[in-house]
Each structure stands twice: as C-alpha cells, then as structure tokens.
Amino acid sequence: MTADGQDRPHRRRRGMRRDRGSRTRTDRERPGSAESPGSAKSNTGRGSVDRERARSLRRKVFLITAASVTAIAALVGVLWFSPLMSVRQVEYVGDGRVTEEEVLRALSVAEGTPLLRVDTGAAARRVAGIPRVAEARVQRQYPSTVRVTVTERVPVVFFDSPQGQHLMDAGGVDYAIEPPPPGLARLVTPTPRHDDQVTQAALAVLEGLPEPVRVQVSEVAAPTISNISVTLDDGRVLVWGSIDDSERKSAVVSVLLTQPGQVFDVSSPELPTVK
Template sequence: MLAALVASIAFVVVSYFGPLWAVDTIDVTGNAAVTREQVVEALQVVEGTPLPRVDTDGAASRVAAIPKVATVRVQRVYPATVRVTVEERIPVVFFDAPDGTHLMDVDAVDFAVEPPPPGVVRLVAASPSFGNLETRSALAVLTSLPAPLRSQVAQIDAPTISAVSLTLYDGRVVVWGSNDDNEYKASVALPLLTQPGQTYDVSSPDLPTIR
C-alpha cells in the first residue's frame, strides 16, 4: 500500500517537473491575419516545458492581447502538444483618422490601422470608437441588413444616433434614421430601391418616400 502511494507520488512529481510529457509541439489553428509566430511569441510556452505545468489560462490571456484576436482557447493535448485555437476579429467598417485607416469589428473594437479588405463599409461619424453611441447605432443598422441590401452599401453615416444613412455603391442614399425596426425598414427598402430615384427615405417605414 505504502509502496503504491510512493510510486504514485513519484509519478506525479516526475510528470510535473520532468521530461515525461515535455512540450514538443505547438499547434496553432484559426489564424490568418495573425501569424503563427505572433501567436507563439505571445503564448510564452517554451518547448521542453512539462505539459502539466503549462498555464493555459495565462497563455490564452497573452494571446488574446493581440489586437486582431477576438477569442482564443489554449489546451493541453497529451502527451506533448499545446493546441491554440484562434478566432480573429473580422472588420465590418473602416474609418479614416490622421494616423491612417482604422478597421473596426462588429463589437466596435478598433483593432488595426491598415487598408480595408474589399467589401468593408466606410463609417462616417464624429468620433468612431468603442464607447461612441453613433458608432454603436451605425453598427446595429449595418449588421442587421439582409445580404442583398448589405452588399450594396459602400458607406454608412451616423452624425447622430437617430440620423443613420446608407450610401450605396451607385451613389444612391437610403435615409435610415434610428436603429429601430431595422428588419422592417430593410423589407421596405429593398423593393423601394427597384424604383427610380436618388434618395430613399425609410426612417418612417410606414410612409417611405423617394426623391
């Protein structure tokens, strides 16, 4: 009995401090804009570290600090692998600032200064930021749009939370108003856009107008 207990303790000690389950592989998945090298550097897990000693929560927190990372999961995979699963931030809008073009995700996180990918909508607001109400209103409208309408939008303006408007790639403007009744407004806007006009006002969707 005592011998078995001693053997068990010895096994635990060797596993925790010794080379039995030493990390020899770091597997990174889900990354595209973020390089594997960036993830491994932030992870701060040295190959050869006994796998049971890897602090997965701490490692995940460090990787999550990379601006382009939205979520991350770090797992120990026995016998010798640390698996890192990354979900990157996806740009929904971009806005221009003195230091360049900023990319912003659906949660209003400003996470990169670089040229926007194709299809990302320009945001025009006084102070685009995480805590800015106009920014939040614009994102609420944009993310609610059905694909046939969303694909036509080149720019979204939000001078106030109740004065959102969409500029389409062909130059036409959809006056949206507040971010209330978005689904209803979209159902009105789509057939309205099949008619001639330049400005389509669905801010009062029961009484839409075309000018």
C-alpha cells in the same frame, strides 16, 4: 359414607385438575424458556461475526483508498516535475494573417516546461491580446504538444484618421491601421470607438440590412444616434433615422429599392418616401 368422605374425593379431583392445569402451563412455557437463552446466544454470535466482517471491509476500503491516493499523488508528482511529458512543440492553427512568430511570442511557454504546469487559460489570454485576434484557445496534447487555435477579427467597416485607415470588426473594435479590402464600407461617426453608442448604432443598422443590400453599401454615416444614413455603391441613399423599428425598416427597404429614385427614406417605416 359420611359427608366428610364424600367431600374429600371431590376436592382431590379438583386439586388434580389444578395440578394438570399447572403442569400444562409449565409445558407450554418450557420450550419458550428453553429457546430464549439459546436464541439470544445465537443472535449475539451472529452479531459479533457481522461486526467483525464490517470492520474487515472498512479496513480493506481504507487500504485500497490510501494506496490509490498515493499512486495518484506519485503520478501527478512525476508529471509535474519530470521532463517526460514536457513541451517539445507548439502546433498553431490560424486564419493566416496572424503569424506563428507573433503567437509564440504572446504564448510565452518555454520548451521543456512540463505540460501540467502550462496555464492554458493565461496563455490563451495573452494570445487573445494580439489586436487582430478575436478568440484564442490553448490546449495540452499529450505527451509533448501545446496546440494554439486562433480566430481572427473580420473587418466590416473602416474609418479614416490622421494615422491612416482603421479596420473595425462587427463589435466596433479598431484593431489595425492598413488599407481596407475592396468593397469594405466606410464608417463616418464623430468618435468611432467600440464603446461609442453612435458607432454601435451605425454598425447595428449595417448588420440589420438584407444581405443583397448590405453588399452594396459603400458608406454608413451617423452624425447622431438618431440620424443614420446608408449610401450604396451606385450613389443611392437610404435615410434610416434611429435604430428603432430596424426590422420593419429592413423589410420596407427591400421593396422600396425596386422603385426609381435617389433618396429612400424609411425613418418612418409606415410612411416611406422616395425622392
């Protein structure tokens, strides 16, 4: 065989390998190239269905929300303007001194007013404006009742004036001119008022006394804020001084009053004296 004849078969075999290799690569690519377009079409179809479902769900939510808002608005309109749920009675709960007539006048809520139109906050403030009232609460009770609950002031002292004897609560509010109940302590200060510092100091001393001592107090006198004294029913006097160290003074008083004497000075609780 010639040299040319030997080379040709060798080149053909190499060429055949290249062909097989080419066909093999083509076979590997063929599934991918066949699936790729089909996969894109499938994903596009699913995306369209999902978007349509989302739009349908949004429409349903919108319709339900709109229907709910419309129903609520209609119900509020009925309750606001209709006499179906209107005031037909007032229920009053109190301590006994403030009369129902006083409360109804201050409440100022007309019968037949729809309950939703009753301003409970403003009504409570009007009732709380009654001098003897410490706190007032106004509530709607459906279908047709307004409930008013009143807490009255409790006197802790009284003071004398040209107009008569004034009752004063623990906050220093002068709320009534009438004879004090038995056992109430007299307050003696230059200007007994709730915004007066001397008055507030005297009331703080009274409040800080031990309960067994406080029930014996007949008078609290405070010419100045630093010169407060307490007189007991039996005539004994507690010289308190200022409100400083009141907790310590209160503890000393309980022990000191067991000693014989007339004047018990705790203005310096470290060095109390008895005369």
